[in-house]
Amino acid sequence: MSISKEIANTIVDPRAYANLARIDAAFTTLRKDAPFEVAEADGFDPFWVATRHADVLEIEKRADVFLNGAGSATLADKAANAFVHAVTGEPNLVRSLVQIDGKEHKDLRAITFPAFTPKALKALEEQIRGIAREFVDAMIAKAPECDFARDVAFLYPLRVVMKVLGVPEEHEPFMLKLTQELFGPNDPDMNRTGKEVTGEEAMNLLQQTMLDLEAYFGEVTKTFRTKPESCINSLIANAKIDGEYLTHRQMMGYYIIAATAGHDTTANTTGAAMWALAQNPEVLRQLKEDPSAMTGFVEETIRWASPVKHFMRTAIADAEVAGQQVKKGDWVMLSYHSANRDEDVFDDPFAFKIDRPIHKHVAFGSGPHVCLGQHLARMEMRILWEELLPRLSEVSLAGEPKLTQSTFVCGPKTVPIRFTVA
Structure with a gap:
């Protein structure tokens, strides 16, 4: 069974992802009916859609055939x-770790990989715990209600990652604003116009955000080449x-992938975790x-949130996936959601x-492009819940x-909650 036009148009619609029942x-x-088929959505080039766990893993492992940088690494319409x-x-607005392959990817990843190992991160645990306590105290002071997304989930991971990167605290609002613009250009609440936009308009907004980020990080480069420090x-x-x-x-x-992906995905997962706790009192x-049970809770919130909804791959050779013939040049969506x-x-x-079961x-992601910051994300979420949950009844x-x-x-x-302090 092929993918219907209705479903093809749904999975490319940003508004659909804001409606869990619909997506x-x-x-x-x-x-159930078309686990690996081609979608032909209005305004988009055709693309295969990998919906099953096994197929996503298989494609990720075949990084010599399915490349990030041979085409757009994220879903975009023809105009964009x-x-x-x-x-x-080039096919991508940004040239970061998620838009490159092969030796370039390996060399760039090696620059910061040692700083993101569990052993290296262990040295940061008490500093992160101090940050968590600061945000927990601020939340408790708001009792009996707060918007957990805006008051905690957006800001706590931001503070952690900015400390790791070496960004001053006074620059955090600027970085939060640009990150939300970067990942939410189609959302009127997140983009800089406050309006609904087309795919091409969204890309234009992204370019404006990128120019602001590049100007900022140009100054960062001058600073740290003059006076190097032990930060990312x-x-x-x-x-x-x-x-x-x-x-x-x-x-x-x-700079951009470290500063933005480093907190936005964790923020989304943290907000989703509180949403799940509020709906499942037995879990608390x-x-x-x-x-x-904390480890299982953190992993389930990551699965539950699946903050990165997809990445795209482009085949550079003919290949077979799930019994289907993928041709050289074909575009493939990996739906993590x-x-x-x-x-x-x-x-x-x-x-x-x-x-x-843990880590399923x-x-x-998986394979050579598995998330570089996954251990930091797990640590900061674990520490926040260790500090917060004993203070909630x-x-x-x-x-x-x-x-x-x-x-x-x-x-x-937004995650508006009502809570009772223990």
Whole structure:
């Protein structure tokens, strides 16, 4: 069965991802009837849609055939892709770790990889715990209600990542604003126009945001080349490959992916976790009675949120996937959102269960492009909940949470809660 026009248009619609019932219905139908087929959505080049866990993993492992940088690494319509090619001469607006392959990817990843290992991050644990306590105290002071997304989930991961990067605290609002613009250009609440926009207009807005980020990080480079420090931004500013500093696009892409992906995905997951707790009071009781359940809780919130909804790959050779013939040049969507709700892998996938097998989800990707910051994300979420949950006795929703309108990175932009302090 091929993908219907209705479903094809749904999975490319940013508004659909802000409506869980709508997007889940579309992908559930695809997993059942057309798990790996071509979508032909209005205004878009045709693309294959990998909806099942096994197919997503297989494509990720075949990084020699399915490349990030051979085409757009994120879903964009024809007009947006044409705009990017005209502006950059390349398929992607940014040249970061998620838009490159092979030796370049390996060399760039090696620059900061040592700083993101569990051993290296252990040294930051007490500093992160201090930040968590600061935000927990501020939340408790707002009792009995707050908007957890805006008051905690957006700001706590931002503070952590900015400390790791070496960004001054007074620059955090600027970085939060630009990150939300970068990942939510189609959302009137997030973009700089406050309006609904077309795909091409969204790309134009992204370029404006990119120019602001590049201006900022140009000054960062000057600062850390003059006076190097032991932070991620200093590593990027002073990094060399084969004796040469990174190119302008490599360096700017690195700064941008570290600064934005480093907190926005964690913020979305943290907001979703509180949403799940408010809807499942037995989970809060379980975690308070059995702190050892924390690891399962963190992993389930990552699966549940799946903040990165997709990445795109482009085949550079003919290949077979799920019994289908993919041709050289074909574009493929890896739907992490769908794969993390695959009924063949997850029992009762739409239920929030903290006793699932650990690390089965694909929210951090797999293969050579697996998320560089996954250990930091897990640590900062664990520490926040270790500090917050003992201070809560009850939590419930105080209104309907709202999700960002985005086909790429999506999560709660509001999570109004009512809570009782323990």
